[in-house]
Amino acid sequence: MSQIRVNSFTSYDLTSAEEQAGSILNHNQKLVLQNKLAFLAETKIRLKFDPSHVQEFLQQEAELQGQIGILTWLLETSAQIENQLVSEVQPQ
Numbered sequence: 451m452s453q454i455r456v457n458s459f460t461s462y463d464l465t466s467a468e469e470q471a472g473s474i475l476n477h478n479q480k481l482v483l484q485n486k487l488a489f490l491a492e493t494k495i496r497l498k499f500d501p502s503h504v505q506e507f508l509q510q511e512a513e514l515q516g517q518i519g520i521l522t523w524l525l526e527t528s529a530q531i532e533n534q535l536v537s538e539v540q541p542q
Contacts, residue, residue, distance in 0.1 A: 451465070452468055470531050473527050474528050474532060475524065483521050483524060486517075487525070494514040497511060497514070
């Protein structure tokens with residue numbers, strides 16, 4: 451059973467089963483996250499560099515890269531756990 455950790459942020463001690471169950475995305479969640487990922491990637495590709503606003507460009511690019519990174523991580527983590535569970539059930 452999950453237990454809250456005492457620290458500066460809210461976090462929980464989870465069992466392996468809780469971690470796995472919480473990491474698997476359902477079909478609609480995957481679609482929504484993939485759409486958001488595609489939108490962010492398109493936005494990043496379309497960023498225009500303006501030499502008079504270098505700092506603004508770098509901040510926008512970094513923010514988009516961070517958002518792309520977390521969405522990619524969520525989707526990949528879900529897929530990895532699903533594949534792991536499938537391989538555990540299927541006979542070798």
